[in-house]
Amino acid sequence: MKGISLISLGIAVIFATSITSCNNQKSEDKMEPTKGITKAAFGNADGKEVFLYTLTNAKGTQVKITTYGGIVTSWVSADKNDKKSNILLGFDSLGGYLAKPPYFGALIGRYGNRIAKGTFKIDTSVYTLATNNSPNHLHGGNKGFDKVVWESATENDSLPSLLLSYFSRDGEEGYPGNLKVDVQYTLTDDDELKIEYNATTDKATVINLTNHCYFNLTGDVSNTILDHELEIDADNYTPVDSTLIPTGKITPVKGTPFDFTKATKIGLRIDSVEGGYDHNFVLNKKDSTLKKVATLSEAKSGRKLEVFTMEPGLQFYSGNFLDGTIKTSDGKAINLHTGLCLETQHFPDSPNQPAFPSTLLLPGQKYHTVSVYKLSVSK
Ligand code: GLA
Numbered sequence: 001m002k003g004i005s006l007i008s009l010g011i012a013v014i015f016a017t018s019i020t021s022c023n024n025q026k027s028e029d030k031m032e033p034t035k036g037i038t039k040a041a042f043g044n045a046d047g048k049e050v051f052l053y054t055l056t057n058a059k060g061t062q063v064k065i066t067t068y069g070g071i072v073t074s075w076v077s078a079d080k081n082d083k084k085s086n087i088l089l090g091f092d093s094l095g096g097y098l099a100k101p102p103y104f105g106a107l108i109g110r111y112g113n114r115i116a117k118g119t120f121k122i123d124t125s126v127y128t129l130a131t132n133n134s135p136n137h138l139h140g141g142n143k144g145f146d147k148v149v150w151e152s153a154t155e156n157d158s159l160p161s162l163l164l165s166y167f168s169r170d171g172e173e174g175y176p177g178n179l180k181v182d183v184q185y186t187l188t189d190d191d192e193l194k195i196e197y198n199a200t201t202d203k204a205t206v207i208n209l210t211n212h213c214y215f216n217l218t219g220d221v222s223n224t225i226l227d228h229e230l231e232i233d234a235d236n237y238t239p240v241d242s243t244l245i246p247t248g249k250i251t252p253v254k255g256t257p258f259d260f261t262k263a264t265k266i267g268l269r270i271d272s273v274e275g276g277y278d279h280n281f282v283l284n285k286k287d288s289t290l291k292k293v294a295t296l297s298e299a300k301s302g303r304k305l306e307v308f309t310m311e312p313g314l315q316f317y318s319g320n321f322l323d324g325t326i327k328t329s330d331g332k333a334i335n336l337h338t339g340l341c342l343e344t345q346h347f348p349d350s351p352n353q354p355a356f357p358s359t360l361l362l363p364g365q366k367y368h369t370v371s372v373y374k375l376s377v378s379k
Contacts, residue, residue, distance in 0.1 A: 033062055042067075052066045055161075055162065057187050066097070073090040080303075111208045115137040117136060165183075170202070191374060194371075204360060207359060208359050214339030216340075217305060222338075225339060226265070228298045231260055232294045234281035235284055237280060276320035278317045278320055285312070294314060311344040311346060317341040
C-alpha cells in the first residue's frame with residue numbers, strides 16, 4: 001500500500017484534467033481525455049454518498065468505477081477502426097445497480113461463487129449463510145461486497161489508481177471474523193486493468209474475492225458473445241451437480257465441450273452444455289504467481305482480452321441467466337449470452353471440499369491476490 005494517501009471522501013482529483021463531469025457522456029466524448037483520475041457524485045446508497053471515478057490512461061482508454069459495490073461500470077476503448085465503445089455490461093447511473101442486476105462489474109465477496117447449502121465448518125464451529133441461490137449460498141449472500149458502499153482513495157503515482165476499502169464486521173452475512181478488505185484498481189498505459197485484493201481477519205474465516213465484469217468485446221450489447229473465441233490454459237475443470245456445486249471431481253477437458261486449450265468459438269459447443277457454461281476451470285499454473293491463464297478475442301472489433309491471475313481457478317460464465325428483462329441505460333435489452341464473465345477465483349464450495357486449494361484465512365495471515373485484464377487491438 002506504499003504511496004497511498006487515504007484521502008477523505010471529499011477530495012477529488014490527483015492529476016490535472018479537462019473532464020469536469022463524469023455523467024455527461026456526450027460532452028465527454030467530444031473532449032480529448034486527459035490521463036488521470038477524476039471523481040464525480042453518483043447518488044446515495046445506505047445513507048452514504050456514492051462516487052464514480054474515471055480512470056484515463058495515455059491512450060485515452062477510460063474505465064469507470066463506482067464506490068457502490070466497487071463496480072466497474074464501463075471500459076471504453078478503441079476497436080480496430082478506432083471507434084470507441086464500451087466492452088462491459090453496465091449502467092451510467094446508480095439506479096441500474098440498485099435494481100440488483102446479476103453482479104454486473106462488481107467486486108464479489110466475502111466468498112465468490114457457491115457454498116453448498118450455505119453452511120461450512122471451521123474446526124468445530126458451524127457457520128450458516130444465506131441460501132440466496134437456493135439451495136446454496138452465492139457471491140457473499142443477500143448483501144455481499146457488491147452491494148455495499150466502499151471507502152475510496154486515490155494514489156499519488158504515475159498511473160490512475162483507485163483504492164477501495166471495506167470493513168466487513170464479524171458475523172456479517174454469517175461469516176466469522178472482522179475482515180478488513182482493500183481492493184486497488186489500476187489502469188496502465190498498456191490497457192491493463194489490474195485488480196489487487198488484500199485482506200486480514202481477526203478470527204479464522206473463509207475468503208474468495210473476485211470481480212464480476214461481463215465482457216462483450218464487440219462493444220455492442222445487441223451482439224451475443226457466441227462468436228468470441230476463448231482459450232483457457234486449463235486441462236481440467238470441476239464438474240458440477242444440478243445446483244452448480246462441484247461434485248469434487250477434477251475432470252480432464254479433453255474430448256469435452258470444456259476443452260478451450262486451443263482458441264475456440266464459444267458458440268461452437270455451447271448447446272451441448274446444459275444451461276451454458278458456468279464452470280470452474282482448474283488452471284494449469286502450478287504456483288500462485290501471476291500468470292496468463294486465458295485469452296478472449298473477437299474478430300470484427302479486433303479486440304483481444306488477456307486474463308492474468310495468481311488464483312488457481314477461473315469461472316467461465318456465458319451469461320446464461322441474462323434474458324432481456326434488464327435494459328441498458330439507453331434502453332437496449334440485455335439478452336441471453338450478450339456478456340461473459342471470466343472470474344478469477346479459488347474453486348467453488350472449497351470450504352466443504354478439503355481436496356480443493358484452501359480458502360481459509362487465519363488471524364495474522366495476509367490474503368493477497370492479483371488479477372489483470374489486458375485489452376489490445378489488432379488492426
Ligand atoms: C456467477 C455464477 C453464475 C451466476 C452468475 C450471476 O458467475 O457462477 O451461476 O450466478 O454469477 O448471475
